Amino acid sequence: MFKLxxxxxxxxMEQLEKFVDDMAEAFKLEDDxxxxxxxxxxEAVANVVMYAYPEQEGMPIHIEADGEQGKKLIIRIIDEGxxxxxxxxxxxxxxxxxxxEREIGGxxxxxxxxxxxxxxxxRENGKNILTMTKNx
Amino acid sequence: MEIIIKEIKxxxxxxxxxxxxxxAATKVGSEMTKLGxxxxxxxxxDFAELEFISSSGLRLLLMLNKQAKAKKGKVIIANASDxxxxxxxxxxxxxxxxxx
Numbered sequence: 001m002f003k004l005x006x007x008x009x010x011x012x013m014e015q016l017e018k019f020v021d022d023m024a025e026a027f028k029l030e031d032d033x034x035x036x037x038x039x040x041x042x043e044a045v046a047n048v049v050m051y052a053y054p055e056q057e058g059m060p061i062h063i064e065a066d067g068e069q070g071k072k073l074i075i076r077i078i079d080e081g082x083x084x085x086x087x088x089x090x091x092x093x094x095x096x097x098x099x100x101e102r103e104i105g106g107x108x109x110x111x112x113x114x115x116x117x118x119x120x121x122x123r124e125n126g127k128n129i130l131t132m133t134k135n136x
Numbered sequence: 137m138e139i140i141i142k143e144i145k146x147x148x149x150x151x152x153x154x155x156x157x158x159x160a161a162t163k164v165g166s167e168m169t170k171l172g173x174x175x176x177x178x179x180x181x182d183f184a185e186l187e188f189i190s191s192s193g194l195r196l197l198l199m200l201n202k203q204a205k206a207k208k209g210k211v212i213i214a215n216a217s218d219x220x221x222x223x224x225x226x227x228x229x230x231x232x233x234x235x236x
Binding site: 010011013014016017031032035038039042043045046049093094095096097098099100102104105107108110111114 | 155157158159162188190191192194195198199201202205218219222223226227228231232
């Protein structure tokens, strides 16, 4: 099991690159797979950093990853912030929209869903738990 | 993440080196502003050494493209890796820019 405890500060996200590198090495991930995993993590963690703890600093976010080589990877992002289901809050994305029609933002959770095979949200014992899996 | 900017014949070129993730996107504001000064001309974004992009980076690209569209300029994306191109395709960004 890989674990990365961070706090809700954007600069803490610099540790994600090494976290993904370590997983890529342990599970012998191809470059495109590693890219998609890095993308899902960057987006999902950014979402928690920005919204889970309004007006509070130094609050915990736990990132865990586990997997079986050749089968699948499971990643969990856990926080103790306000109840927030990113999957329900994410806007629909019109990928055919023109530059002028497009709003700034709103692509993060869309990219999480596109990059992983399953994404699931649960609220349990005062915690938000986002579980993402990707088949190897 | 570094963006190396130089003037070219019809406008400006920005050479992106490294990862344009959420953290990096918060640090390249002045470079993006500089590129935006050429919104009425050609803005060539060279992605040959761009290793990674996420939605925070896409947001910057969209803002730049909005500026260029408003001023009748053009944003061109060149030499993107297959992985970066995949993200541009998934989001439909591929059709918003001239891709080389």
